[in-house]
Amino acid sequence: MSTAVTPVNASAPLVISWEPEAQTDQFYVYLHFMEIQLLATNQTREFNIMQNGNSRYPNFSPRYQLVTTLYSSSGTSGKEIIYSLEKTKNSTLPPIINAIEIYRVIDLPQLDTFQEDDDAITTIKSVYRLTRDWQGDPCAPVAYLWHGLNCSYPRKESPRITTLNLSSSGLSGKIDPSISKLTMLEKLDLSNNSLNGEIPNFLSQLQHLKILILNSNNLSGLIPSALVEKSKEGSLSLSVDQNPYLCESDQCNEKKKKKKNTVTPIVASVGGVVILLVVVAAILWTLKRRKSKALMVEKDQSQISPQYTEQDDSFLQFKKQIFSYSDILKITNNFNTTLGKGGFGTVYLGHIDEIPVAVKMLSPSSGHGYQQFQAEVIVDKGLAR
Missing domain, CATH: 3.30.200 (Phosphorylase Kinase; domain 1)
Known part of the structure; x- marks a missing residue:
C-alpha cells in the first residue's frame, strides 16, 4: 500500500479490464486505496469509479496514509469487465490505485465438510496455535485438502475427516477434548510433540479409530484400560513409546511396589x-x-x-x-x-x-x-x- 499507480496521461482515466473465459463467470473485485502523497492546500485528488460504464463510487478521494477498500457484495459478469477511474473537474491530480484483488467464483461439486468436523478442526487450530496454511473448507475441494488431513467423500453426504496428523507440530499442553468431536477419525498421530497430562478416555470412545500414535511426548499416568484392551484385541494399533511417565495399570502397580521396597544407597x-x-x-x-x-x-x-x-x-x-x-x-x-x-x-x-x-x-x-x-x-x- 505504500506505492500506487496513476494513468500515463494525467488527464486520462485509469482503466483496468479483462475478458472472462465465459460470460457466465462471476467475479468479486476489491479495490484498495491510500493517499501516499502529502497534498498541498491547493492540491486535490478526486475521481469517479465506474464499472462497465455505470457509476459505482462517485467523487472518491483517498485518505492520507489510511487504507480504504471498496467492493461489491454481489458478483459481476459479462463479455468484458471494465473498471475506470476518472478524474473529476475539481481535481488537480490524476486518480490512483494502490492494489486490486479479483476473485472468480468456482462452483464446487462436493458439499462442505460436515459442520461438527469443521468446528472441531477449527478449534484444534486455535487451541494449539497452529501456523499451518489452514484456510477455507478443510476437505473441499480435494485439491485444496488441508495438510495433515484425509477425508472420506460419501455420496450425497458431507465429507468427514478420517485422518489427523499433527506429528512434529510443536504442540504443548493436554490432548484437547475437541478431538473427540471427530467421530469418524480412523488415524490420529500426535507424536514428537510436548503434550503432557494423562491420555484422555474419550480417545477410546472413537469407534472408528484404528491407529493412535502418541510417541515422544511427556504424557503421564495410566493408559486407559479400554485402549489397552483394544490394542490387545488387535482392533487398535497403539504407539506410546518414549513417554517416560506413562504406564499400564499393571506396570504402575509394579512401580509402586518397587518404590516402597527400593533399597537406596x-x-x-x-x-x-x-x-x-x-x-x-x-x-x-x-x-x-x-x-x-x-x-x-x-x-x-x-x-x-x-x-x-x-x-x-x-x-x-x-x-x-x-x-x-x-x-x-x-x-x-x-x-x-x-x-x-x-x-x-x-x-x-x-x-x-x-x-x-x-x-x-x-x-x-x-x-x-x-x-x-x-x-x-x-x-x-x-x-x-
Missing part, C-alpha cells in the same frame, strides 16, 4: 543426584578371625605374620574406596545373591579382586536413619582393623 549430594555406595563389611567367612587378629595386634605385634599384615593393608585400601553404582553392579553381579536383611536394609554378596565381600545398602524405610548407618560404617572399619 547413601545419598551424598543435594536432591539425590549422586549415589554413593559404601562397602561396610568384608570377607564374611574370615570376618571373625580377622577381628580377633586385629585385636591381637594391640597385644603382641610380633605374633602377626608379615603375610597377614599385607593382606590386611590391601583390605583396608579397598574399604576406604567409594564405588559408583555401576561398580557395585559388577561387584554384586547385579545384586544376584542376598545374604540377609538387617535394621538398615539388605546385605548382598559381592567380590572385589576375587575376595568375597558383603555390601550393605541403606533402605529409605529404615527406622535407624542415615546418621546411625554412617556410624555403623565407621565402627565396622574399626573392627576390621
Whole structure:
C-alpha cells in the first residue's frame, strides 16, 4: 500500500479490464486505496469509479496514509469487465490505485465438510496455535485438502475427516477434548510433540479409530484400560513409546511396589543426584578371625605374620574406596545373591579382586536413619582393623 499507480496521461482515466473465459463467470473485485502523497492546500485528488460504464463510487478521494477498500457484495459478469477511474473537474491530480484483488467464483461439486468436523478442526487450530496454511473448507475441494488431513467423500453426504496428523507440530499442553468431536477419525498421530497430562478416555470412545500414535511426548499416568484392551484385541494399533511417565495399570502397580521396597544407597549430594555406595563389611567367612587378629595386634605385634599384615593393608585400601553404582553392579553381579536383611536394609554378596565381600545398602524405610548407618560404617572399619 505504500506505492500506487496513476494513468500515463494525467488527464486520462485509469482503466483496468479483462475478458472472462465465459460470460457466465462471476467475479468479486476489491479495490484498495491510500493517499501516499502529502497534498498541498491547493492540491486535490478526486475521481469517479465506474464499472462497465455505470457509476459505482462517485467523487472518491483517498485518505492520507489510511487504507480504504471498496467492493461489491454481489458478483459481476459479462463479455468484458471494465473498471475506470476518472478524474473529476475539481481535481488537480490524476486518480490512483494502490492494489486490486479479483476473485472468480468456482462452483464446487462436493458439499462442505460436515459442520461438527469443521468446528472441531477449527478449534484444534486455535487451541494449539497452529501456523499451518489452514484456510477455507478443510476437505473441499480435494485439491485444496488441508495438510495433515484425509477425508472420506460419501455420496450425497458431507465429507468427514478420517485422518489427523499433527506429528512434529510443536504442540504443548493436554490432548484437547475437541478431538473427540471427530467421530469418524480412523488415524490420529500426535507424536514428537510436548503434550503432557494423562491420555484422555474419550480417545477410546472413537469407534472408528484404528491407529493412535502418541510417541515422544511427556504424557503421564495410566493408559486407559479400554485402549489397552483394544490394542490387545488387535482392533487398535497403539504407539506410546518414549513417554517416560506413562504406564499400564499393571506396570504402575509394579512401580509402586518397587518404590516402597527400593533399597537406596547413601545419598551424598543435594536432591539425590549422586549415589554413593559404601562397602561396610568384608570377607564374611574370615570376618571373625580377622577381628580377633586385629585385636591381637594391640597385644603382641610380633605374633602377626608379615603375610597377614599385607593382606590386611590391601583390605583396608579397598574399604576406604567409594564405588559408583555401576561398580557395585559388577561387584554384586547385579545384586544376584542376598545374604540377609538387617535394621538398615539388605546385605548382598559381592567380590572385589576375587575376595568375597558383603555390601550393605541403606533402605529409605529404615527406622535407624542415615546418621546411625554412617556410624555403623565407621565402627565396622574399626573392627576390621
